[in-house]
Amino acid sequence: MSPQIEAGRRIGGKPGPSSDLAVRRAAHRRWLVLVIALIVTAALLASGIWSRVRAGKTLRTETSQVATPAVSVVSPKRTAPAQEIILPGNVEPFINSPIYSRTNGYLKEWSADIGAHVKKGQLLAVIETPEVDQQLEQSLSNLNTAKANLALAEITKNRYEGLLKTNAVSQQDVDNAVGSYNANKAIVEASQANVKQLQALQSFEKIYAPFDGVVTARNTDIGDLINSGSTSGVKTDLFHIAQPGTLRVYVNVPEEYSQGVKVGMTADLSLAEFPGRQFQGKLVRTAEAINVTTRTLLIEIDVGNPSGTLFTGSYAEVHLKVPTQASTYLLPVNTLIFRSEGLQVGIVKDGKVALSAVTPGHDFGNQIEIVSGLKANDQVIVNPPDSIISGQEVQIVQATLPGDTK
Numbered sequence: 001m002s003p004q005i006e007a008g009r010r011i012g013g014k015p016g017p018s019s020d021l022a023v024r025r026a027a028h029r030r031w032l033v034l035v036i037a038l039i040v041t042a043a044l045l046a047s048g049i050w051s052r053v054r055a056g057k058t059l060r061t062e063t064s065q066v067a068t069p070a071v072s073v074v075s076p077k078r079t080a081p082a083q084e085i086i087l088p089g090n091v092e093p094f095i096n097s098p099i100y101s102r103t104n105g106y107l108k109e110w111s112a113d114i115g116a117h118v119k120k121g122q123l124l125a126v127i128e129t130p131e132v133d134q135q136l137e138q139s140l141s142n143l144n145t146a147k148a149n150l151a152l153a154e155i156t157k158n159r160y161e162g163l164l165k166t167n168a169v170s171q172q173d174v175d176n177a178v179g180s181y182n183a184n185k186a187i188v189e190a191s192q193a194n195v196k197q198l199q200a201l202q203s204f205e206k207i208y209a210p211f212d213g214v215v216t217a218r219n220t221d222i223g224d225l226i227n228s229g230s231t232s233g234v235k236t237d238l239f240h241i242a243q244p245g246t247l248r249v250y251v252n253v254p255e256e257y258s259q260g261v262k263v264g265m266t267a268d269l270s271l272a273e274f275p276g277r278q279f280q281g282k283l284v285r286t287a288e289a290i291n292v293t294t295r296t297l298l299i300e301i302d303v304g305n306p307s308g309t310l311f312t313g314s315y316a317e318v319h320l321k322v323p324t325q326a327s328t329y330l331l332p333v334n335t336l337i338f339r340s341e342g343l344q345v346g347i348v349k350d351g352k353v354a355l356s357a358v359t360p361g362h363d364f365g366n367q368i369e370i371v372s373g374l375k376a377n378d379q380v381i382v383n384p385p386d387s388i389i390s391g392q393e394v395q396i397v398q399a400t401l402p403g404d405t406k
Contacts, residue, residue: 069388072398073348073379076329079369082321083362089251089269089301089318091310093242095211100237101226102204105129112239113218118209124239125207127226132205136198143191150184157181213243216312242312247303249281251318252296256362260322261286267301268319271310278319279303279310328361329370335380336368337388345374346381346388353381353392 110125112118160177163169217240220226226238249269253261263285268278281303290297301318303310337344337355347354356378361369374380379396381388 069385069392069394070397071346071348071384071394072382073396074332074335074382076331076370076374076376076378076380078376079328079330082323084319084321085253085257087251087253087318087320089249089316091269091303091312091314091316092248092250093213093244093312094246094248094302095213095243096216096312097210097241098237099124099207099210099239099241100228101127101207102228103127103129103132103201103226104228105132105205105226107220107222107224107226107238108205109222110218110220110238112209112215114215116215118213118215118241120209120211122209123206124209124215125220127205127207129202129205132198132201136195136202139191139195139198143188143195146184146188146191150181150188153177153181153184207238209241211241211243212245213241214308216240216242244305244308244310244312247281247305247310247312249301249303249316249318251299251301251320252291252294253299253320255290255295255297257320257322258290258297261297261299261320265320269301269303270317270319271314273314329374329376330364330367331370331374331380332382333363333366333368334383337384345370346384348379348381348394348396351393351395353388353390353394355388355390 287298358373
């Protein structure tokens with residue numbers, strides 16, 4: 001009890017107005033403290049409940065994120081309208097011919113060695129053919145004998161035909177004279193043909209260049225025995241002549257590029273002996289058939305070589321720009337899914353996976369051409385897990401746009 005109340009009681013036995021006021025103030029303070037305590041308690045309870053709610057929500061979000069696989073995606077890159085391929089080629093002369101002899105004998109002399117530039121009709125070598133010379137002399141003698149017999153037979157025929165008019169000889173004698181004349185005439189013609197043949201063989205003693213070109217090989221020397229190229233024995237090719245003014249480059253194009261190779265397209269040649277330099281040629285013809293052994297198409301590219309800079313027999317890398325289909329795309333090889341259903345890729349649509357079957361084209365090692373099954377705006381999953389299925393929810397953590405080099 002407060003001192004004021006005790007004093008009031010001592011004075012009059014009842015508390016005064018000031019004591020009532022004090023009592024009410026004390027009661028008000030007690031209620032105020034109680035209300036504040038209740039508010040603080042409620043705030044603490046609310047804070048604890050909110051923390052639990054927020055923690056539960058965060059846990060559910062994190063659990064959902066952990067349960068949703070994170071993937072990286074890449075967009076397909078459209079292929080160029082023309083794709084360059086590099087193929088090996090063999091450089092050959094426009095004309096390349098071995099020179100044989102048409103007669104047997106011994107080489108008497110030669111006048112053109114390797115590297116010599118010769119003109120058409122230029123003398124290359126001379127062959128000694130004593131047997132042919134003797135046979136020609138004998139044939140000429142036989143021809144003269146046949147002509148003499150023919151002249152005698154003609155005189156006899158004419159005489160008998162004149163005597164027949166006066167019945168001095170019989171018809172049988174005239175017929176015999178005419179037959180003898182005809183036989184001798186045939187012998188003369190046969191002897192003339194034999195002489196012409198031996199004269200032709202004798203003319204083959206001299207070897208001439210068949211066209212303008214370069215002597216690339218000389219396989220004989222003075223005194224060598226020469227066998228005729230027309231015989232069944234061992235043949236000796238005396239020279240090789242090449243015409244390098246225009247070169248033929250033969251290339252075997254793989255079957256997959258064969259439809260894009262057309263006559264008239266240009267090609268660039270690179271050779272090891274000319275680093276950093278290219279020579280342009282033109283595709284002039286194709287075999288129009290696939291080789292069943294190599295599964296390639298043989299093509300010919302002509303390259304002008306007026307100054308003789310390029311050597312025949314060289315190895316060249318041929319650069320061809322082959323047109324490609326406009327609707328094809330390029331993808332990294334690590335986007336492909338190999339399953340029993342066939343080749344597939346995973347595409348992200350609205351946060352979910354859609355497996356799409358694709359048709360591959362050319363394989364470029366780290367990239368592969370996709371002929372069908374893709375669109376330009378598709379987001380293709382990189383390194384898809386083996387367990388991925390259509391409809392599965394995923395979240396994209398990294399996207400690579402077409403043309404990025406990352």
